[in-house]
Amino acid sequence: MSIVKSPIYKVIFHNNNKVYELYARAIYQSDMYGFIEVEEFVFGEQSQLVVNPGEEKLKTEFNGVTRSYIPMHAIVRIDEVEKEGAGKIVESEGGSNIRSFPIPGGRPVSKGPDSE
Template sequence: MTFLNAGKVYELYARRVAASSLWGFTEVADLVFDAKEGVVVDPTEERLRDEFADTRVLHLPMQSVVRVEEVDRKGLLSIRDASTGEKVVTPFPLPAKPR
């Protein structure tokens, strides 16, 4: 599932995508993320998991949906800038330099 949100393109995986009971919306449910524990390999996935942690169902306006694909295997999640297509990654926080 690829959709636009606040000038960014989100790529998520979900087990269920359907027409919403709300007119003009697409319903996205059962979001798929990798294991919740262990070493963080991809900070983007952790950011998305945190953002959608308590989400049961997303109701997206139909015009924000870019693409819906059925896949056999989950790939990498991403957030991209809508105008440039570049990945939007929050830099890993570094410890402050002692003064």
């Protein structure tokens, strides 16, 4: 008899000059245009002796959250992984080479008086 495990996803995204890395069992394209829904957050089991401060900060921030809506342009990467790792929040470096995709439906390019 084979037990089918639900997949685990590692989601990396930008939020307030920080890079978040978290694990979840359910990810969907939202009905709200431009957002990804993330549900069923997974946090690694910690022993009483070892505490990961990065993951504890993440647990505190997402305490009581059942579903999170993340803007698509903030997503850096989503990977399906075999098991969860330690989630974390790190400061985004000013010289980072990570850039957001252009936002669709942005402001139109202004045309000069010579163009039609």
